[in-house]
Amino acid sequence: MGEPVDTWFAREVLAHEQALMRFLHRNWRDHDEVGDLRQEIYVRVYEAAMRQPPDSPKSFLFATARNLLADRVRRQRIVSITAVGDLEQLNVLQDELDPPRWLGGREALTRLARALDRLPERCREVVWLRRVEDLPQKEIARRLGISEKTVEKHIAKGSRMMADFFHGGTEAGAPPGHAHGEPARIRKPT
Amino acid sequence: MNTDHRQIERTASMWLARRDAGDWSDGQQAALNAWLEESIAHRVAFLRLEATWNETARLQAFAAGCSEIVPARGEWAQSPYFVSPIGAAHPDGHGRGTRQRRRRRWPLFAGIAASLVAIAVVAAGLAWNNYARVETGAWHTLLGAQQVVRLPDGSTATLGSDTGLRVAFSRSERNLDLARGEAFFDVAHDAARPFVVHVEGYRVTAVGTRFDVRRGHDRKLRVVVTRGLVRLQSMIDPARAATMLPAGSIAMVVGDNVLVQQVPLDEARERLSWRDGYAVFHGTPLAEAVEEFNRYNPRKIVIADHSLAALRVGGNFRLDNSAAFVRLMQQVFPVQAEPHGDRIVLSRRAAARATR
Numbered sequence: 001m002g003e004p005v006d007t008w009f010a011r012e013v014l015a016h017e018q019a020l021m022r023f024l025h026r027n028w029r030d031h032d033e034v035g036d037l038r039q040e041i042y043v044r045v046y047e048a049a050m051r052q053p054p055d056s057p058k059s060f061l062f063a064t065a066r067n068l069l070a071d072r073v074r075r076q077r078i079v080s081i082t083a084v085g086d087l088e089q090l091n092v093l094q095d096e097l098d099p100p101r102w103l104g105g106r107e108a109l110t111r112l113a114r115a116l117d118r119l120p121e122r123c124r125e126v127v128w129l130r131r132v133e134d135l136p137q138k139e140i141a142r143r144l145g146i147s148e149k150t151v152e153k154h155i156a157k158g159s160r161m162m163a164d165f166f167h168g169g170t171e172a173g174a175p176p177g178h179a180h181g182e183p184a185r186i187r188k189p190t
Numbered sequence: 191m192n193t194d195h196r197q198i199e200r201t202a203s204m205w206l207a208r209r210d211a212g213d214w215s216d217g218q219q220a221a222l223n224a225w226l227e228e229s230i231a232h233r234v235a236f237l238r239l240e241a242t243w244n245e246t247a248r249l250q251a252f253a254a255g256c257s258e259i260v261p262a263r264g265e266w267a268q269s270p271y272f273v274s275p276i277g278a279a280h281p282d283g284h285g286r287g288t289r290q291r292r293r294r295r296w297p298l299f300a301g302i303a304a305s306l307v308a309i310a311v312v313a314a315g316l317a318w319n320n321y322a323r324v325e326t327g328a329w330h331t332l333l334g335a336q337q338v339v340r341l342p343d344g345s346t347a348t349l350g351s352d353t354g355l356r357v358a359f360s361r362s363e364r365n366l367d368l369a370r371g372e373a374f375f376d377v378a379h380d381a382a383r384p385f386v387v388h389v390e391g392y393r394v395t396a397v398g399t400r401f402d403v404r405r406g407h408d409r410k411l412r413v414v415v416t417r418g419l420v421r422l423q424s425m426i427d428p429a430r431a432a433t434m435l436p437a438g439s440i441a442m443v444v445g446d447n448v449l450v451q452q453v454p455l456d457e458a459r460e461r462l463s464w465r466d467g468y469a470v471f472h473g474t475p476l477a478e479a480v481e482e483f484n485r486y487n488p489r490k491i492v493i494a495d496h497s498l499a500a501l502r503v504g505g506n507f508r509l510d511n512s513a514a515f516v517r518l519m520q521q522v523f524p525v526q527a528e529p530h531g532d533r534i535v536l537s538r539r540a541a542a543r544a545t546r
Contacts, residue, residue: 009234010241017238039195042234112249117263128260130210131246134511137211148211156207160199163242 005049012057013045017167020065027069037072041065115165119158122146126154127162195235201225202235206243248521250514328356331371334486334510336465344378345385348465350404351486351509359383372404372485374462377418388425392443395421399437402462407481411443414461422448469507476501476519480536483512491516494537498525 020041024034044064045057054060116124122144129140137155141148205222208214226233331337331349339347342359349355353371357364361383366375368389377385377396387394387403390411394403399418405411413422415435422441423432433448435441438458442449463470469482477499480491486509493499501523507515516527516534526539 006233006237010237014238014241035195035199039198039231039235042238043230046230046234108245109248112246116246116249124263125260127246128249131243132249134250152204152207152211155210156200156203159206159239159243160203162246163239166242166245 005046005053008049008053008057009042009046012053013042013049013061016058016061020061021167023062023065037065037068041068044068111166112162115162118165119161123154123158123161126151127158130155195231198231198235199239202232202239205236206239210243247514247517250508250511325359326357328354330354333488336467341378343380343383343385346376348374348376350374350464368403368405370405372402372464374400374402374465376400390443391424391426393421393423393425395423401435409445411441413439413441413443414458415439416455416458416462463506464509467509469509471503471505471507473502473504475499476503476523476536479503479515483507483509483515486510487512489532489534491534491536492530494535498523498536498538501525 017038020038021034024037025031028034028037041061041064045054045061048054048060048064116127119127125144126140129135129143130137135143137151138148141151144151205225208218209222226236325342327342329337329339329347329349331351331353333352335351337349339349339355341347341357341364343364345364347355347366350372353373354369355371355373356367356369358367359365364380364383364385366385366387368387373387375385375387375396377399385396387396389403389405390409392411394401394413396418399420400416401418401420402414402416403411404413413420413435415437417437419437420435420439421432422435422443424430424446427446430446433441433450435450436452438452438455440451440453440458440461442451460470460472464482464486469479471479477493480493484490489512491512503519505518507518512534516536519525519536520527520539524539526537528535528537
């Protein structure tokens with residue numbers, strides 16, 4: 001049971017992440033919270049899909065996003081209504097140009113290439129050797145003269161950053177600097 | 191309401207990296223499963239990273255023509271694959287001064303050649319006695335290998351995968367026999383001694399030229415000329431007029447039929463990109479592209495569904511990485527690949543399942 005939902009989720013939901021991130025950035029003022037919102041939306045969609053995969057995954061995804069934003073606004077009364085774009089208008093977003101399916105050819109390839117080029121130097125090297133040259137981590141460690149543990153860390157970081165850059169375009173999710181300390185999540189709109 | 195998503199994401203990425211390191215035990219898989227079961231937030235975070243990570247395999251398409259040295263930012267994406275179809279969509283020019291650095295590089299082959307190629311030089315060496323009346327030699331390359339051979343007259347022959355070449359040079363003639371495979375010849379000029387390649391019942395004669403001769407399936411023969419003039423003559427039927435092939439000619443020969451195509455020189459040279467270790471396709475039928483890979487890989491790709499054969503393929507691909515090619519085909523086309531013993535069988539993917 002778990003398996004089909006996973007593949008369904010990757011194919012039908014994650015494929016729209018770029019559009020979703022655009023939507024969130026445009027409609028939620030505190031950009032620091034966008035990553036948490038995204039996760040919460042994914043959790044809701046996945047939970048719903050375990051019961052019954054929705055007919056139109058994309059509409060369902062954006063409906064979930066709208067509902068979540070509305071919930072949040074209601075919960076935090078302090079947030080001025082301008083924090084969120086006009087909620088009624090959010091419906092329009094469904095008609096947004098269909099984002100290129102991420103399994104859809106060159107565009108995706110270009111974005112991947114750019115995402116890779118945005119990785120920090122060593123990390124980029126490691127990801128290249130692993131994914132393009134297809135070298136095992138062990139061999140990469142040997143070649144670069146670093147420990148296997150370090151290679152693994154670069155892979156971990158690379159996978160996170162690639163996911164952010166690939167979907168988010170410019171600003172999304174990229175933590176300032178790469179010190180992965182606990183990000184400040186206190187800033188609330190007043 | 192959940193733990194900060196970054197924290198979860200970090201853990202998810204550690205799992206992914208750990209699994210990617212290899213030596214993945216059942217116990218570790220069980221531990222990962224347990225973590226995934228813990229919360230849906232864990233699961234979606236992991237799926238998200240995994241999906242993009244899997245996607246990055248596509249970058250192998252760009253690797254074509256790059257050496258295994260990690261290329262500079264921006265520069266590598268200037269591979270020909272990038273330039274032709276989407277070059278225009280790449281205006282932010284973060285690769286200033288983009289030197290194309292792909293010519294004459296085939297480190298992968300060099301690497302292979304050094305190790306497993308076991309070039310079976312059968313009778314070279316000794317036979318190259320300066321004063322021998324006839325100089326002979328023979329070379330064979332293994333599947334996936336490539337070898338550059340210096341011939342005693344100063345010509346060079348670049349042998350492709352699984353190729354056999356015998357030569358016999360006398361004072362009046364330079365005779366070569368392409369027993370199988372493909373070879374590119376850069377012929378030293380010697381008007382007194384024609385340079386003749388015997389293949390599939392044809393004589394391919396050159397003076398000072400560059401040309402490529404390939405034996406294909408079903409007695410198919412292809413000759414590509416990139417410099418000078420080559421003369422193609424049937425030996426089965428010597429009465430037939432010879433065909434003259436100037437630079438930029440691509441001759442396809444099946445039995446009695448000779449079809450000559452005139453193309454710009456660059457295009458003709460592109461057909462010879464195998465020497466650099468990659469294949470260049472422009473709207474090439476899938477069947478042809480597959481044949482190209484099969485020349486270089488022990489694991490043969492078979493097209494089970496003939497309606498697929500006509501699909502058009504574009505891009506640059508490393509010849510030694512047919513797996514990457516197959517993966518891309520599956521992503522771009524309604525194609526499904528399944529391993530069957532030592533073959534990979536391509537069939538049409540069943541119509542997209544309704545998502546309900």
